[in-house]
Amino acid sequence: MDRLPIFRLGLIVNPYAGLGGAVALKGSDDMAVEALARGAIPMAQQRASLALAELLPWQAQIQIKTVAGAMGEDVALALGFSTEVLCQAAQEPSTAQDSERAAQLLAQAGVDLLLFAGGDGTARNICHAIGDSTTVLGIPAGCKIHSGVYAITPAAAGKVVAQMVRGELLSVQDALVMDIDEVAFREGTVRAKRYGEMQIPTALRYVQSVKTAGKESEELVLDDLAAFFVAQMEPDVRYVMGSGSTVAAVMQELGLPNTLLGVDVVENGTVIAADVTAAQLLELVKDAPAQLVITLIGGQGHIFGRGNQQLSPAVIRAIGRSNIRLLATKSKIQQLDGRPLVSDSGDPMLDQQLSGMVRVLCGYNDYVMYRLGAED
Structure with a gap:
């Protein structure tokens, strides 16, 4: 069997995604410090690990380009992936600006796919930084997942990436990036807003849908x-x-x-x-x-x-x-x-x-x- 080419996988983990949910903060935007003070346990790295575990059979064909420490490096190294660190967070806890800078650097590095773990706020950051210039896929790890750029589960995200690594045909489609106003949400009002679109890989439609009147x-x-x-x-x-x-x-x-x-x-x-x-x-x-x-x-x-x-x-x-x-x-x-x-x-x-x-x-x-x- 021919050896598969190296797949360049970009990885960003928002380590504080989803923190606010378990401690009744209705989200995590700008609330990481308070959530941690209330005893919230970060879960984004664990969810990223579930996605990457689906790729272990093809580990030799994957190089992960990522961010230092909790924003990706720790998860990738723990699972034994070849890992290259392109940047690190400017402060701790990491901020939206850290995610945006990382997305820009990974896109410039020419990754084949940018995989990120977070919620709608993280999707907004990625979209703001790179738009639709790079194909992305989200690992759901936030309190609210209104955006269409996320796989249905962390394992599902890994399975889609595995299809790409194996060279299977995957369609690409535009998916909406949505988010709600968390301040209004904490006051009992749901106010969703569209922030843009990013391109995601989806299952290929193998059957051609056009045929008529004797024309091939x-x-x-x-x-x-x-x-x-x-x-x-x-x-x-x-x-x-x-x-x-x-x-x-x-x-x-x-x-x-x-x-x-x-x-x-x-x-x-x-x-x-x-x-x-x-x-x-x-x-x-x-x-x-x-x-x-x-x-x-x-x-x-x-x-x-x-x-x-x-x-x-x-x-x-x-x-x-x-x-x-x-x-x-x-x-x-x-x-x-x-x-x-x-x-x-x-x-x-x-x-x-x-x-x-x-x-x-x-x-x-x-x-x-x-x-x-x-x-x-």
């Missing part, structure tokens, strides 16, 4: 995928349209001519350069906002280095990993049979930098998470 489902999926992508396109952004039939479906939706085996550049609904070379591309993207729209080679999984050498390492770096938009139907991904996507750009260091879990648009507002990068 795959074609309709491509139509839906293309329509959704076009609806998300932004003004004054240069879209570098890679080769292949999936990207061609987007060009068809735009009503634009397409170089099937080449690379075109689209801006504001117009082809501004067709069948470009690597040198021409670099000139077009190095000083302008740009996104790279690509698909994978069916059966092989290559996204760079097979038929799109115009996408040189210099071009890819100029555009940036966060601006790569990967499109493919689920059936195309399933043909890989669990093998990772491959970048063979000609620059091994760049290929390594691109590795990790990536979002793939598979249909109308339908994403999956999939591994990019061959096994180490």
Whole structure:
């Protein structure tokens, strides 16, 4: 059996989450000192441990990036995980600002998933710090869990992460971050508020839902995928349209001519350069906002280095990993049979930098998470 690639798991534990519940404080926001004085026993680390215990069979394939001490390091080391500490709390008890700083550092470190233990207040902190830039999942450990970013139990959170580590297909969806006003709640008033959305992994919907009137489902999926992508396109952004039939479906939706085996550049609904070379591309993207729209080679999984050498390492770096938009139907991904996507750009260091879990648009507002990068 092939060895799985290393999964970079970010971990944040709010050690004081849920303290207020058992001592009748109706929450823990800004109440850690009083809760401890009343005899509250911290439980967040124990709940984080329950989640991580689900990952022990794949321990050798996981590196945990976390915060010193009670905010993650203690739990990870106690279970024997390879652990890297990126920061520590500025004070004790730790504060919302400590959680936010940690989330920013972990997101910058390129974790494949940010796992955090806490309640709605912790979810608010994470959302405020990183928005939807990184896929997250919450381990429920607070007094109140109104947000949709949490697994139903700590063990369930661990099971979802285990699916990701094993390379199973998981959809990604937006989930609401909600919280109530604890001051009002202590006075008997429930006042909930929406604070934003974050992206979480969810169970994959394997069955395609579109089929009609003699037209193949795959074609309709491509139509839906293309329509959704076009609806998300932004003004004054240069879209570098890679080769292949999936990207061609987007060009068809735009009503634009397409170089099937080449690379075109689209801006504001117009082809501004067709069948470009690597040198021409670099000139077009190095000083302008740009996104790279690509698909994978069916059966092989290559996204760079097979038929799109115009996408040189210099071009890819100029555009940036966060601006790569990967499109493919689920059936195309399933043909890989669990093998990772491959970048063979000609620059091994760049290929390594691109590795990790990536979002793939598979249909109308339908994403999956999939591994990019061959096994180490």
